[in-house]
Amino acid sequence: MAHNDHAATAHDHDAHDHKPHGWRRWVYATNHKDIGTMYLVFAGISFFIGGAMAMLIRLELFKPGMQFLDPQFFNSMTTMHALEMIFGAVMPAWTGLANWMIPMQVGAPDMALPRLNNFSFWILPFAFTLLLATLFVPGGGPAGGWTMYPPLMLQGGAAFPMTIFAIHMMGISSILGAINVVVTIMNLRAPGMTLLRMPLFVWTWLITAYLLIAVMPVLAGAVTMLLTDHFFGTTFFTAAGGGDPVMFQHIFWFFGHPEVYILILPAFGVVSEIIPTFSRKPLFGYEAMVYATASIAFLSFIVWAHHMFTVGMPLAGQLFFMLSTMLIAIPTGVKVFNWTATMYRGSLTFEPPMLFALSFLFLFTIGGFSGLMLAIVPADYQYQDTYFVVAHFHYVLVPGAVFAIMAAIYYWLPKWTGNMYDQTLAKWHFWLSTIFVNVLFFPQHFLGLAGMPRRIPDYAVQFTDWNMVSSLGGFAFGLTQLLFPYIVWKCVRGGARIGNRAWEGAHGLEWELPSPPPFHSWTDPPSDALIQRGAAH
Amino acid sequence: MAQAHAPDTSHYYVPHASHWPIIGSVALFSIMLGTVTFFNGWAGPWTLVPGLALIACTFFGWFYSVVGENQQGIYNTRVDRSFRMGMMWFIFSEVMFFAAFFGALFYARVFATAWLGGRSVHIFSNLMLWPHYDGTWPTNGPGHVGGHADGTFETVPAFGLPAINTLILLTSGVTVTIAHHALRAGKRGVLALFLALTFILGFSFVALQAHEYGEAYRELGLKLSTGIYGSTFFMLTGFHGLHVTIGAIMLTVVWLRVLRGHFSPEKHFAFEAVAWYWHFVDVVWLGLFVFVYWL
Amino acid sequence: MMRKILAPLLTLAALAAGAAPAHADSGWSLLNMPQGVTAMSRQIYGLHMLMFWMCTAIALVVFSVMAYSIFTFRKSRGAVPDTSMVHSTTVEIIWTLVPIAILVATAVPAATTLIKTEDLRNSQLTVRVTAYQWGWNYEYLNSGVSFFSRLDRASDAARQLGSGVDVTTIPHYLLNVDNPLVVPVGTKVRLLITANDVIHSWWVPQFGVKKDAIPGFVNEAWFNVDADKPGLYRGNCAELCGRDHGFMPIVVDARPKEDFQSWLKAEQLQQHPPEASAPASAPAAAAP
Numbered sequence A: 001m002a003h004n005d006h007a008a009t010a011h012d013h014d015a016h017d018h019k020p021h022g023w024r025r026w027v028y029a030t031n032h033k034d035i036g037t038m039y040l041v042f043a044g045i046s047f048f049i050g051g052a053m054a055m056l057i058r059l060e061l062f063k064p065g066m067q068f069l070d071p072q073f074f075n076s077m078t079t080m081h082a083l084e085m086i087f088g089a090v091m092p093a094w095t096g097l098a099n100w101m102i103p104m105q106v107g108a109p110d111m112a113l114p115r116l117n118n119f120s121f122w123i124l125p126f127a128f129t130l131l132l133a134t135l136f137v138p139g140g141g142p143a144g145g146w147t148m149y150p151p152l153m154l155q156g157g158a159a160f161p162m163t164i165f166a167i168h169m170m171g172i173s174s175i176l177g178a179i180n181v182v183v184t185i186m187n188l189r190a191p192g193m194t195l196l197r198m199p200l201f202v203w204t205w206l207i208t209a210y211l212l213i214a215v216m217p218v219l220a221g222a223v224t225m226l227l228t229d230h231f232f233g234t235t236f237f238t239a240a241g242g243g244d245p246v247m248f249q250h251i252f253w254f255f256g257h258p259e260v261y262i263l264i265l266p267a268f269g270v271v272s273e274i275i276p277t278f279s280r281k282p283l284f285g286y287e288a289m290v291y292a293t294a295s296i297a298f299l300s301f302i303v304w305a306h307h308m309f310t311v312g313m314p315l316a317g318q319l320f321f322m323l324s325t326m327l328i329a330i331p332t333g334v335k336v337f338n339w340t341a342t343m344y345r346g347s348l349t350f351e352p353p354m355l356f357a358l359s360f361l362f363l364f365t366i367g368g369f370s371g372l373m374l375a376i377v378p379a380d381y382q383y384q385d386t387y388f389v390v391a392h393f394h395y396v397l398v399p400g401a402v403f404a405i406m407a408a409i410y411y412w413l414p415k416w417t418g419n420m421y422d423q424t425l426a427k428w429h430f431w432l433s434t435i436f437v438n439v440l441f442f443p444q445h446f447l448g449l450a451g452m453p454r455r456i457p458d459y460a461v462q463f464t465d466w467n468m469v470s471s472l473g474g475f476a477f478g479l480t481q482l483l484f485p486y487i488v489w490k491c492v493r494g495g496a497r498i499g500n501r502a503w504e505g506a507h508g509l510e511w512e513l514p515s516p517p518p519f520h521s522w523t524d525p526p527s528d529a530l531i532q533r534g535a536a537h
Numbered sequence B: 001m002a003q004a005h006a007p008d009t010s011h012y013y014v015p016h017a018s019h020w021p022i023i024g025s026v027a028l029f030s031i032m033l034g035t036v037t038f039f040n041g042w043a044g045p046w047t048l049v050p051g052l053a054l055i056a057c058t059f060f061g062w063f064y065s066v067v068g069e070n071q072q073g074i075y076n077t078r079v080d081r082s083f084r085m086g087m088m089w090f091i092f093s094e095v096m097f098f099a100a101f102f103g104a105l106f107y108a109r110v111f112a113t114a115w116l117g118g119r120s121v122h123i124f125s126n127l128m129l130w131p132h133y134d135g136t137w138p139t140n141g142p143g144h145v146g147g148h149a150d151g152t153f154e155t156v157p158a159f160g161l162p163a164i165n166t167l168i169l170l171t172s173g174v175t176v177t178i179a180h181h182a183l184r185a186g187k188r189g190v191l192a193l194f195l196a197l198t199f200i201l202g203f204s205f206v207a208l209q210a211h212e213y214g215e216a217y218r219e220l221g222l223k224l225s226t227g228i229y230g231s232t233f234f235m236l237t238g239f240h241g242l243h244v245t246i247g248a249i250m251l252t253v254v255w256l257r258v259l260r261g262h263f264s265p266e267k268h269f270a271f272e273a274v275a276w277y278w279h280f281v282d283v284v285w286l287g288l289f290v291f292v293y294w295l
Numbered sequence C: 001m002m003r004k005i006l007a008p009l010l011t012l013a014a015l016a017a018g019a020a021p022a023h024a025d026s027g028w029s030l031l032n033m034p035q036g037v038t039a040m041s042r043q044i045y046g047l048h049m050l051m052f053w054m055c056t057a058i059a060l061v062v063f064s065v066m067a068y069s070i071f072t073f074r075k076s077r078g079a080v081p082d083t084s085m086v087h088s089t090t091v092e093i094i095w096t097l098v099p100i101a102i103l104v105a106t107a108v109p110a111a112t113t114l115i116k117t118e119d120l121r122n123s124q125l126t127v128r129v130t131a132y133q134w135g136w137n138y139e140y141l142n143s144g145v146s147f148f149s150r151l152d153r154a155s156d157a158a159r160q161l162g163s164g165v166d167v168t169t170i171p172h173y174l175l176n177v178d179n180p181l182v183v184p185v186g187t188k189v190r191l192l193i194t195a196n197d198v199i200h201s202w203w204v205p206q207f208g209v210k211k212d213a214i215p216g217f218v219n220e221a222w223f224n225v226d227a228d229k230p231g232l233y234r235g236n237c238a239e240l241c242g243r244d245h246g247f248m249p250i251v252v253d254a255r256p257k258e259d260f261q262s263w264l265k266a267e268q269l270q271q272h273p274p275e276a277s278a279p280a281s282a283p284a285a286a287a288p
């Protein structure tokens, strides 16, 4: 990081700017780039912690019989792996990218509310300290799954309130972060940067931010009810008192489903930036993309109970949620088709960002298809809570969200540092990741269909073979990820200098700024000509 | 620091390093930590004190510096608009927080208790587990959880205190609007008077709520632990009461700033933010009055 | 790259095509959902395969267009971008309507199957299933027969951390119980499912039945094993229920009707002896 800050300040022409140096620069930060960097570093650390937990899971599941982990500890690994990855890795990574890119892309000097921005970030390290601390309290970490269903969750020991307060803090952090994004986009766009000229990363993030503001408070409400049920004798989730354990699931998934789109919409944005760049051709159907994103976001509010097909909902409810869920395939399809059409009759080259984007294109689609199968209620009776579901969501989350994050970093890293990274090494990172992510997760489809439940530390012997394959793929994929921080670090240290435009076909305001960009991106708003040139459609 | 030389409002004001956010995060962490230690029975409630003290300092210090900058006139209208938008979306997130609890109320009333009473797909839930339970609202569930010794409880009649409280809040909504008009018209005296009225009404609402809670606990057998009715009743009204208190405090602060001569007829973001917040608290109450007390 | 990514999908397609026998023993051939032993489970399997082939078909189309673009329009092959190609309302409409049509086509069979699964009328035998941490209690309504069903001793000993037992030597490791649920074949059996402590889920893949067991509520499910397919059918608890969630299997012993009747009689006698001379040991009624 120290080196990154050197890089970020190198070309600092910002006259009336005396920014603090040393630790103050980061702890008191109000600069969108510094805060973005902190978000990204934090996300990276969480990814490795969550990944290490996943490695323990895969290790125990390498062969049948209990080898290493106590069942309770295994469950807490599953739970914390998910919390680390979703709230600690992917969400902060997206917020970090939003911090870095949105002001540059809309022609703003910084985020709209810089102090709030710093607050949003610095809540996170404390939140995760609280979460990870649960591993050291009597009873161990939370072991009810990241979905925290009562009554099981209510059996939690000392970890229970810690987990809930950690989640409260993560919630506050992402709500404030989202507010900042919305205000920046709505209020700080340069004159001439009309809504329909905004890059798609900005669009998808705007819609993501609305989702965040709408559903994070609902999660806060849900876990608060857990808290009072546990400590103050309320009976929200206890039948004897007139409550219903399933009620929690409804409230949780009302948050939970939009949440999964919160994880993927910015990915759609990134891919919509990268594919046109390396196809040297404007994005096909820009407006359709915007409307598709909006309708996905809208639909995401009315599909939540597709996670609850086995709880005994009335038939009408099951039918409604099955159909509404299937509908989401349509706007998502529109996106996939538009990306394909963008490459069609283009002039493609395959630098690392493009490779990751293509991998996303194929593998996310596979994950989407399995999602569609899960939406079919009678079939879901067989899939639900099996490894088929685990395979589904890892396809959309790992080669989906995570690959898109890597694509984004490989795309914009040269802009941030002014240096080109080692592309050969990055291509190795790509190929190994793409191969092993399939070795890791594809067999899990078989396991699930053959009847292996999820969230189990041990399994019947007929599941051995594919679990071994999956575990080996997991270890290989994990080790491959070690390349990533190395490549980034090397690039921050130095490399071939690049001009404003790191990639031949790159469009957008960020490429009009020097690399690395000045401390405050657009102290004077860009001219309309620049904006025209940027908006490549 | 930039504030040193003459404020330049041509550019969007980007504050330089600030230590308040990190202090705020530490404060938040201390509060959470304190609550955890208390809830886990590792120590007494005093563990909350440091966090709460620190968060109070944060709010004071942070807003103090913001107000200072504002008084120096280094915020252009764009900064002002950022603040407004920020506040609006913050209020929206608050609305969604309450939505979760209203959702719980509706779900419990319309589905859970009805099912336990044997309606819809759940005849057997009733026959096998909760015979003789009819699931009519208000209820503390088939297990008659909490309430009086015999498991019964009464509810707070809508057209007693709650009705009065409704009047109080609605009036306060009017007074704050009058104050706003006075501010726009530059009538400082009227402004100060009606603003004072507003937060006095606010605090008296809180006082009456407290009184009502006392009665509920002592006479009605209506407690937080009185089944789903008690749960939804106290969580909804409780969180609302908390918000009224916060709102009233913010009104008081704004009032003090008015007395210090802050705010101009054109620019008075803090005043408007608090006014919006107050109207939000008002609207939530109407929802409560209708769905919790009345229907 | 294409091939690398498509390869697994195609293998799955190929393998699923030769629909692997549901109860194949070798792990490698366990690739697909079992067809099961009830009319319902076969319908569900059909639905599953319908969705699978539909998705595979669409994937093949979409992926081959992508592959074609990736291979044909390379800069290295001197491709020049057609920057005029920015949108086309007609194609947008087409690729919105076609998926809608496909989805409607699948929604219909899905809905009809769903309605069948929810039809609980005229069942001939009712069993109350009560889940607890970590086992099951089965009660045959109005016959006074009830017993607990838990992970069998052999598996339980072997699954202890560092037990040193080679689990592959345990028959039906983790899928065996002390007292299976006994039901007659060719009979519509209704389950009334609930739980004592936390949420569990009763799942037997061969029956295509999975229903959550929710404390304080009773869920209904049913199955009807083919008259010609008596046998032992195995499943697991399918909802995280704490420490031993992985260790509460379900075994159903589906017997010919008359065998079942005699078994029920025997159980009744054992659990409610006519005289006070109760047999000391009542294996089937082993207390929890």
Ligand code: HEA
Binding pocket: A147, A260, A261, A263, A264, A306, A307, A325, A326, A328, A329, A330, A332, A333, A334, A336, A364, A365, A366, A367, A368, A369, A370, A371, A372, A374, A375, A376, A380, A383, A384, A385, A389, A392, A393, A396, A397, A400, A401, C055, C058, C062, C098, C099, C100, C102, C103
């Ligand atoms: C990034 C996250 C992400 C994304 C994008 C999705 C996308 C989808 N998900 Fe997924 N899902 C999760 C993350 C995600 N999911 C997680 C984490 C869980 C598990 C939670 C837990 O229990 O722990 C889950 C679980 C889950 C379930 C519950 C399974 C169960 O527990 O029983 C269901 C059921 O309907 C579902 C459905 C879908 C559908 C229909 C989509 C759709 O959006 C997919 C749409 C995309 C496509 C369909 C492909 C592209 C489209 C075309 C090429 C057009 C042509 C196609 C057709 C016409 C078919 N998901």
Ligand code: HEA
Binding pocket: A047, A048, A049, A050, A051, A052, A054, A055, A057, A058, A078, A079, A081, A082, A085, A086, A090, A144, A145, A146, A147, A390, A394, A397, A398, A401, A402, A440, A454, A455, A456, A457, A474, A475, A476, A477, A478, A479, A481, A482
């Ligand atoms: C964005 C979210 C995200 C991401 C990125 C991942 C990434 C991974 N996940 Fe996770 N996962 C979830 C979200 C995610 N997961 C969720 C929501 C659940 C459900 C939880 C629940 O049921 O409650 C889940 C559950 C889950 C399970 C099921 C557990 C169970 O049901 O009991 C498994 C099992 O294989 C698994 C594996 C993995 C693996 C191997 C990776 C890999 O991609 C990780 C790769 C990364 C690394 C490995 C880190 C980098 C490298 C090092 C740390 C160096 C050390 C490496 C070695 C020594 C090899 N995950």
Ligand code: CUA
Binding pocket: C131, C134, C199, C200, C201, C237, C238, C239, C240, C241, C242, C244, C245, C246, C248
């Ligand atoms: Cu019982 Cu899982």
Ligand SMILES: [Cu+2]
Binding pocket: A256, A257, A260, A303, A304, A306, A307
């Ligand atoms: Cu979902």
